[in-house]
Amino acid sequence: MTRMKRRALISATAVLAVAALTAATVPAQAAEVGVTNSTITLGMTLPMTGTASPGYNKIPGAMKAYFDYLNANGGVNGRSINLKVEDDQYVPTQAVAKTNKLLLQDKVMALIAPLGTANNKAVAASVNPARRGVPVLFVNTGFSGFADTKKYPTTYAILPSYVMEAKIMAQYIKDNFAGKTIGLVYQDDDFGTDALKGFTQAGVTFAAKIPYASGSQSAATAAGWVTKLSAAKCDVVILFGVSSATAAGLGTAAALKYAPQWILGSVGGDATTIKAAGVPAGVLYNAVGASFAPATTDMTDEYVKLFSDIYAKAVPGSAFDNNVLIGMNTAFVAAQALKAAGTNPTRASLLAAIDAKGASFASAALLPLNYSKTSHVGYNGYWFGKYSPTGDLKPVDGKYVLYTTDSGSGAVVKSTWTRPAMPAKGLPQ
């Protein structure tokens, strides 16, 4: 044996010895948290009670309805999906406490559809899912910052950002209400700030710009909005807040006989929720709304048909509305992500699967998902419609005209994307 070969052998032996000893100090790979041979447990926080809860509190029921349907059809690679739901009342500190419970006590594999900008920011700062390697799937907020893969590496947005929505809304206003006096009511936090960023970028000028602090929305505060909006002689008023703020604004305005052309932001535009808060359907009639999903009354849409059938059986008597559709769609996308994560999914393989394949996941939305290793942006556009006499949002002239843009300085353009056919039985393939 030559000297060189012997030295190489010694070196290789030493490396192997080190590797073996190092490996000996590392515990054997445990089964992933929240994954058993028969189940995968996910957890979500959202307001199930309290001021901001109306409408959104239907989302867990909708997601469970889809997961039950999925489980009855074999689940994901033989595992059924179990969803743990915690009520955070839209209070950030509650979201932190409840997320800690989900992760440390309930030991969920991933967080799914947690709702609210401030709540998600609080959880990111205090619970730190990224540091723990916990996937935060499809946050229920359009705050553009959550698509920042450096700051929130395990978080995935799904809703189009508020910046996108505002930019597209601005385009709609230019196309349909040019020369009108515009007013805006918005939530005075990052939710609203994101929207303001979009409106500013699009060059919209407001005659009245009225912020409201989260949690302060009520008939009394809305009366103040109406006073300011009517004093500014606003012809068109955008309500860019949560559903309870939309309902307070519409209801109070109707009572005070103030009737501008309303434009409702998608977050607070669910008709069932608004009507449930006591706003007559007639007040909603002809208001403009936006959505990235098909109209919930469009039974020609294969997703709407399937999801509404599933929901009707799971939650009899509960209206199939936009929150339900989005909730079921989120569950459907999550199922595909878990399927793509492999036969023995881990948190890491789930994240990798979304990065690698998320852009090709099927979904009910009329716009594509934009996931990749460098992008955690979900959907990227909207169509606009008007509320019918019964309070249902429908595309103008029955035709979806989809606009798309980004959260930066990109232009607003019409989308040419065509949604692929739904997988068989609406199950992950």
Place this chain on the structure above:
Amino acid sequence: MRISSTKSRFLAVLSSAALVATVVVATPAHAAAVGPICDKKVPVQTCQGTTSDGAPYVMMVPANFNGTVALYSHGYRYNIDLPAGMLPSVPTGYKVTNTPEPIPGGNPAIASYFLGNGMAIMGSGFARQGWNLDSAVSTNVELVGAFKTAFPTTKHVLAWGSSLGGIITQTLAEKYPTLVDAVAPMCMADNVSPELTAAGDVLWGIKTFFDPTIKGGNYSAGAAGNAEAIGDIVKVLTVLGSLKSSMATGAWPATSSASGKALEAAGVPSRSALLLIGLMAGLPTQSDHFDSISGPDGALKLSFPLAISPALAVLENAASAAVLAILATQDVELQVGGAVYDNTKTDYSARVEDSAVIYNAALSGNTAINAMLAVLNPANPGAPRAKGNADAMAKMGKLAATTAKVNVPTVMMTGVADPITPAGATQRVIDAYATQLVAERNAAIAAAKKSRSYQAPTKKLVVFWSTTPKAWTTFDSTGAPIASSPAVSGTNHCTFSTANLLTVAKTMVGAGTTGKFPTGGAIATAARKSGNLSVDKNFRAPLLKYYNEQ
């Protein structure tokens, strides 16, 4: 029966120790060490003496001494007398004291644990009070030497301490790693600069919004400075009292600055300004009685935790920290010869960028936040920034400080919402140790390549987080919060149960006598059994604000 009997004998011993300590305090400072002079009693003999810098000390050594001694370092004690009626906790007034403290708070159960298991305990009262890191470390080094001389069978020296005593302990282990076998810094203070930056931010914020006559630092020397500091304490506590009484209405104190009054006129509630001060200084938003989660039944069920409770928590924390903040600032200024707080370059907007989103509702929304930050902007002549004395700040930089290096087995315990020694001080050690461990592993691998024998580095750090309950704010039948119960775990300063202290003590003793810690599972079990302790390695406390700006 034996246990009871042993415990009562130790309790009797502790009483006599307190008596001894009183006598020692009356002893004038010594130029040379005195003692230790031991009473030779059985089952525990008490020795007293004075180190060469004049620090009185007590050693308690059981007859069956097994060679292990635990040195305890007490926390910050004010270094000026305070008049009666100023501090609710000391209604008769505060007198500077250097009474030796050989165990945390004179806790007899802790003394029983050590003495009953053949271990000795000791501690000094230090030669000077106030921020005494340099002199306290020297005192401790001398004390260990004195003990070993008096008890030559000593095999293991353990050191532990609370608050300022925590950083004294950590610094001792950094500078004299061969002197101690294991240490336990508890509710450890951070270095003087980050601590006084936090203190200065709170005082400057209160001055800027609520009472411009508060000095907040740059105190005069001598009696005049004492009077100024005491005057500041009165003013700050008065402001906090006023804010408390107007928490619901949001009215501003009558002493508020012109900028503050303008904010009031614009509809910004005073509680939002108080909360902003807390967030920019890094004060926790959970406190003894306020969890920022719970609300009373009825109309305030949601709005209380959303809009009011965080401000009440900051108020309670500020009240806990205010006196120390003022007196520590004054003390360090005296030591280094001038003002040490300087916020001329501080960007408060950046400081609260994330927390302003989380507490947006309690801060009354972005419009109010922007208005308040505009007041704090350096361009606002109504809110002049504090400028430190460059020479004094340079001298402060030369005071003893920790590098956060972990040289010996180290057990840490801290409250996640401690307003005086924030959990971030412990986090800093964790972060530094993570880097240190990587370097040690790399070095071990490099060594193994030569020796063909891999020796994994020994784990040297265990951290117990003292956690809060899930929710703890309670309300009376009218819906008013109840703020008279004791602070819950994880809140206030060094709020540890006897079980928690024993857990730390036993872990330290185990590591100090064997050279290593038990497995992670055993540590986690010990934490769980102790109650309200967590060893969650993924928990991360925010560093003190100072560090993000260096």
